[in-house]
Structures are given as structure tokens and as C-alpha cells.
Amino acid sequence: xxxxxxxxxxxxxxxxxxxxxxxxxxxxxYVSHHRSLKQAAIKRxxxxxxxxxxxxxxxxxRQDVHxxxxxISVYVPRKISIDKxxxxxxxxxxxxxxxxxxxxxxxxLVIQDITWDIDLLLPKEKSLVAIxxxxxxxxxxxxxxxxxxxxxxxxSILPFRPYSxxxxxxxxSRGKELILHLPMEGNGKNPGKGAIYTYMRxxxxxxxxxxxxxxxxxxxxxxxxxxxxVTQDKAIMSIVYEEINKKGLFFVDSLTTRDSVCKAVxxxxxxxxxxxxxxxxxxxTYKYISTQLRKLIFIGRYYRSAxxxxxxxxxxxxxxxxxxxxxxxxxxxxxxxSTFIKxxxxxxSLSRR
Numbered sequence: 500x501x502x503x504x505x506x507x508x509x510x511x512x513x514x515x516x517x518x519x520x521x522x523x524x525x526x527x528x529y530v531s532h533h534r535s536l537k538q539a540a541i542k543r544x545x546x547x548x549x550x551x552x553x554x555x556x557x558x559x560x561r562q563d564v565h566x567x568x569x570x571i572s573v574y575v576p577r578k579i580s581i582d583k584x585x586x587x588x589x590x591x592x593x594x595x596x597x598x599x600x601x602x603x604x605x606x607x608l609v610i611q612d613i614t615w616d617i618d619l620l621l622p623k624e625k626s627l628v629a630i631x632x633x634x635x636x637x638x639x640x641x642x643x644x645x646x647x648x649x650x651x652x653x654x655s656i657l658p659f660r661p662y663s664x665x666x667x668x669x670x671x672s673r674g675k676e677l678i679l680h681l682p683m684e685g686n687g688k689n690p691g692k693g694a695i696y697t698y699m700r701x702x703x704x705x706x707x708x709x710x711x712x713x714x715x716x717x718x719x720x721x722x723x724x725x726x727x728x729v730t731q732d733k734a735i736m737s738i739v740y741e742e743i744n745k746k747g748l749f750f751v752d753s754l755t756t757r758d759s760v761c762k763a764v765x766x767x768x769x770x771x772x773x774x775x776x777x778x779x780x781x782x783x784t785y786k787y788i789s790t791q792l793r794k795l796i797f798i799g800r801y802y803r804s805a806x807x808x809x810x811x812x813x814x815x816x817x818x819x820x821x822x823x824x825x826x827x828x829x830x831x832x833x834x835x836x837s838t839f840i841k842x843x844x845x846x847x848s849l850s851r852r
Contacts, residue, residue, distance in 0.1 A: 546610035549594065550617065553587045562793045572618045574800045577830070584619060626799035628826070629653060629836040630779070630807045630819070631722065631751065633680055636660035639669070641811035646673040648816075650823045653836045655680035655722050658714035659692040671717040676835035678751065679718050681711055681739075683726030685755060690725045697728050701738055708742050719837050720749040720771075722808075727756035736764045744770050749840045751775065753808060771840045779809040788818040796831055804839055 547566075554564060554573065563574040575584065581603070588606050592598050597609040606617040632645055635656040642662070645652065646669060653676045656667055667677055682694035693711045695704055712718070721743050729735055730752065743750060749771035752761035765772035777795040780788050792807070799805035809815045826833055 542611040543613055546613050546615065549591060549610060550615060553591065556587055557584060562797075565797055569614055570616045570618060572620060572797075572801060574620045574797065581619065581621065588617070620800055625830050625832045626796070627804045627834050627838060628795060628799040628807065628831050629805075629834055629839065630795075630809060631655050631678070631775075631836055632809055632811060633722070633724065633753070634810050635670075635680065636663035636666050638662060638811065639665060641816065642666040642669055644816050645811060645819070646670050646675060648820055648823060650819075650833050651676070651835050652819075652833070653678060655724075656715045656718075657682065657691065657693075657724060658711040663714055664716070667715050667717055676837060677715065677718050678720040678722055678836070679711060679715050679748075680724045681708070681721050681726075682724045683729035685725030685727040685729075688725060694724075695726075695729055695735065695739070697732055697735065699735075701734075704735060704738050705742055708739060712743070712746060718748065719835075720751060720840075722751035722775075723753045723755065723761075725755060726753065730756060730759040730761050733760045733764055736761055737768065740764060740768045740770045744768070749773065749837065751806070751836060773806060773836060773839050775808050776805045777807045779807050780812055780815045783812045783814045785814060785818060788815055789822060792818065792822055796826070796829060799831055806836060806839070 550571065551564075557579055559573060559575070559579070563576070565572045575581070585600065585606075588608075591608060591610065595608040595610050596612075597607070597614075599607045601607060604619045604621055606615075606619070608615055608617075630650075631653045633655045635642060635654045637657070637660050639662050642654075645654070654666075654670050655678045656663055657680045670677060682690035682692070684690060684694060684696040693707060693714070695707060699707075712721075721739075723730055740750060750761065750765065750773075752759055752772070752774040754775045762772065762774060776798050777791055779791045779795065781791075782788075788809075795805050795807040809819070823833060
């Protein structure tokens, strides 16, 4: 046995020893890295908990706080004074290696080597929020349930659907704002009758759009149904804008694709324009819809205006009926989407997107 070992080349033992040392070093580095990550997580959790403790002491609700990385945006209710906020956060000075206040509403501090910016959104005036209910015209039952909600909802009605005209007349009689839900080619799904496709000639697009517009009475604007392909086409959107501008209508981009050119074409043509901020009911569950509604409200508070889009699902109707009455107490006013057009000439999204 000893003789057999002696006959083996020495480099085999060197390679084996090297592999062993590599495994040992890798294990040590992994443990060290894992320990560093754990320590960093503990530091972040500790400092974040201290900040949340101050907010809790002030009586600020969780839904009024939005954390994005190391920036914390806080909607401040009217009953809480800015002096009181500074007084409470001043208790963190001994724990902070750096503490400053910028522009009288941003508290910047460093706790355990982590820099935090706490942006205090101070109440000035009511935030304006618009909610568009898409896909109307398929059911009178849903229209009557939504029309009974005492709120300035905007309804987007599909053309050539079983109850398109009937829904339009009914909701108009209830004092609701109406817009055309213009079918457009999207990601492969059938957008339905009256749709605009990318392969169409300009004259065909104009003809179809004219018929769609004549289908729905009392409309003040247009938004796209599907349309992830069409809204990427500058030439087609220019034709659409030209035609609806003749009617004195505005356009709301539902933003079904990140590659939408609607804003760029709107800026070029000067058409009254707005765009969606939040889809409220991609998942038709109470938890999801209520969470998205809170997100819409928060955006409205931050930018002073926001647009949400939803659909006439039973759960969506239920959440709207339950949550909309609470908006008044949150300094939020629900308005028709045309309010943004009338007040500003365009929606804030033109400048911030």
C-alpha cells in the first residue's frame, strides 16, 4: 500500500490539497458574506423600526406611509402640526450620525450608516382623483349598480355592444360623465367590433372611428380598449387624435403598454390629454382592489391628482361602494376625468412621465 502511494505523481496531492483549501476558503467567504448581509438587514430593520415608531407616536396610519428604498413619503393629516412632527423626530438625534431638515418638509437622517429621507406631504388643498370604469355596455345590471353610487365616476362605453346606447342614456340621466372606450389592436386578444388595427389604411381608420363615435351619445372624451400595438404607432395615433379633436374631445391613454407613444403625439398635436396612473382591479379580489385604491389615493396626494381605471366586476363594485364614501375624510375629491383637462389643459402625467 505504501509503495503504491509513493508511485503516484506528486501533482495529484498538490491538486487535491488545492481543492480542499478552495472549498474551505469558499465556505468561510460564504459564511462571512451571509453574516454581512444579515447584519445589514438587522441594521435596516432597526433604523426603519425607529422611524416607524415616531410615525406611530404621531398617529399616522400605515396607509399614509409609502416606503421606496430609503425614501419614506408620509401624508400628514391636517390635525398634526409640522412642529409636532419635528419635535417627535428630534428624539432620534442622539441615535443619528447626521440629522437635517430641508425645505421645511424633508427630514434627512443617518441611523446605523443608513441614510433616510422622510418626505412630509403637507395638506394644502384637496387632492383630485378620477376613476374611469371601462368595458361598459355589456350589462344594464352593472350600469345600474355603478350608477347608484353617489360619486363622480367616469364611464367608458364600448361601441357596438348589446347595451351600449342604453347604458349611455341611463348613466347620462344620472349625471355621469361618459367617454368612448375605443377598441384597438392589442396583444392578440380580440378587441371586438369597431376596432382599429395596425394594418388598416388611414381612410379605413377614419371611417371606423367615425362609426364608433356615433355609437355612444353624450361623450366628452375617448380612451383605448386594449391597444398595446396601436398605441405604439405614431401615424395611427395622429389620425385618431386628428379625428377626435374635430369633435372637441380629449384622449386618456389607458397605458396598456410601456411603449405607448400617446403622450409624445399629444404633445406634438396639442390635443387635450391625460393618462392612467393605476389599474385598480387586475385581480378581482377585495384585498387587491382596496390596496390599489389606496395606492391611487397616495399618488393623488403626492401629485395632487391621479387617474385610476377599473372594470364593472362584482367585487370592484362592492369595493367602490364601501370605500368611496371615506374619500371625503381623507382630503380627496373624486372628480370626472375631464376636470383635469378643464383645470390644467392637460393632466399632470404629461410632465411627470
